[in-house]
Amino acid sequence: MTKRAYNFNAGPAALPLEVLERAQADFVDFRGTGMSIMEMSHRGKVYEEVHNEAQSRLLSLLGNPSGYKVLFLQGGASTQFAMVPMNFLTAGKTGSYVLTGSWASKAEKEARLIGETHIAASSENNKFMSIPDLSSIEIPENAAYLHVTSNETIEGSQYQQYPDTGSVPLIADMSSDILCREFDVNQFDFIYAGAQKNLGPSGVTVVIAREELLAESPKHIPTMLRYSTHAANNSLYNTPPSFSVYMVNEVLKWIEEQGSLAGVEKINREKAGLIYDTIDSSEGFYRGPVEAGSRSIMNITFRLPSEELEKQFIKESEQEGFVGLKGHRSVGGLRASIYNAVPYENVKALADFMNHFQKNHG
Numbered sequence: 001m002t003k004r005a006y007n008f009n010a011g012p013a014a015l016p017l018e019v020l021e022r023a024q025a026d027f028v029d030f031r032g033t034g035m036s037i038m039e040m041s042h043r044g045k046v047y048e049e050v051h052n053e054a055q056s057r058l059l060s061l062l063g064n065p066s067g068y069k070v071l072f073l074q075g076g077a078s079t080q081f082a083m084v085p086m087n088f089l090t091a092g093k094t095g096s097y098v099l100t101g102s103w104a105s106k107a108e109k110e111a112r113l114i115g116e117t118h119i120a121a122s123s124e125n126n127k128f129m130s131i132p133d134l135s136s137i138e139i140p141e142n143a144a145y146l147h148v149t150s151n152e153t154i155e156g157s158q159y160q161q162y163p164d165t166g167s168v169p170l171i172a173d174m175s176s177d178i179l180c181r182e183f184d185v186n187q188f189d190f191i192y193a194g195a196q197k198n199l200g201p202s203g204v205t206v207v208i209a210r211e212e213l214l215a216e217s218p219k220h221i222p223t224m225l226r227y228s229t230h231a232a233n234n235s236l237y238n239t240p241p242s243f244s245v246y247m248v249n250e251v252l253k254w255i256e257e258q259g260s261l262a263g264v265e266k267i268n269r270e271k272a273g274l275i276y277d278t279i280d281s282s283e284g285f286y287r288g289p290v291e292a293g294s295r296s297i298m299n300i301t302f303r304l305p306s307e308e309l310e311k312q313f314i315k316e317s318e319q320e321g322f323v324g325l326k327g328h329r330s331v332g333g334l335r336a337s338i339y340n341a342v343p344y345e346n347v348k349a350l351a352d353f354m355n356h357f358q359k360n361h362g
């Protein structure tokens with residue numbers, strides 16, 4: 001049997017073994033065509049079926065909200081940082097952003113290249129170790145939208161509830177927590193996510209948005225950067241990342257098999273609970289810097305009493321087969337990314353390792 005690592009990478013990240021095996025079986029002869037999905041026309045019936053299946057499966061997992069469309073784009077979530085303001089930040093309007101950490105800040109900074117921005121709330125004073133109080137969010141009258149980052153992959157914080165923006169469109173970067181739990185899509189007008197954490201491999205960026213937001217885009221922006229181009233052509237204006245879309249479809253099937261969003265949420269909460277309990281019962285040996293009410297169930301960040309011990313932790317954990325536990329270089333410390341596909345057993349193994357490490361070094 002293949003030996004699989006205890007993979008805690010932040011992204012690209014662990015994929016379900018069942019999906020990888022399915023892809024392996026499909027690899028050279030997809031659905032009896034005598035070729036791989038990568039070798040066939042994206043205009044053909046076989047590929048289009050997969051493409052449409054992935055879209056409808058995603059909407060079905062979200063409860064088939066009415067009036068929403070799914071797009072498959074390229075360029076990563078980083079390209080969405082620019083496309084969102086290019087398409088929606090029209091003259092006289094401001095792009096309003098909630099700053100919660102590195103990714104929200106990058107999104108806002110990119111929007112400044114396109115137009116005027118506004119900070120609706122920020123936890124920067126708290127070193128981004130919390131999600132700002134929703135009641136502190138101020139949305140200006142001329143806001144084109146309010147942009148939030150549902151989960152800060154680097155700092156390890158996550159919204160527990162979302163602001164009510166009234167008639168102002170709510171836009172969310174859900175790259176690192178999409179489909180990790182049940183949520184009401186109707187609260188959002190526009191959602192985007194790079195696939196390489198909870199949805200599949202890198203190469204495709206998923207958009208779920210209200211159709212009316214996609215209907216018309218400013219004519220002065222390049223064709224490929226207009227949402228209307230992709231919406232009008234079912235994301236087949238140009239060649240889509242066909243293999244990535246196929247993989248997303250398989251990951252979505254796997255989520256259905258886990259009991260859909262309610263099923264994965266239950267396991268995700270148990271997994272996160274294992275690590276947070278280990279941190280909280282360590283009598284200060286492990287420290288979770290993010291405020292309790294803002295803790296992410298996808299990216300768990302933690303510190304040890306010294307940087308030397310953190311280095312030692314990485315070294316010993318690697319010897320035991322754990323991968324990807326080093327915190328992002330910009331913040332240091334440790335980070336366990338426990339996306340949907342990271343098995344409960346692997347998270348249990350990490351909790352056991354943490355206890356063991358504390359016994360030896362505490």
Ligand code: PMP
Binds near residue numbers: 103195
């Ligand atoms: N937003 C968030 C929350 C992310 O975690 C990432 C990637 N780690 C990005 C945006 C950027 O995504 P990409 O690399 O697909 O451009």
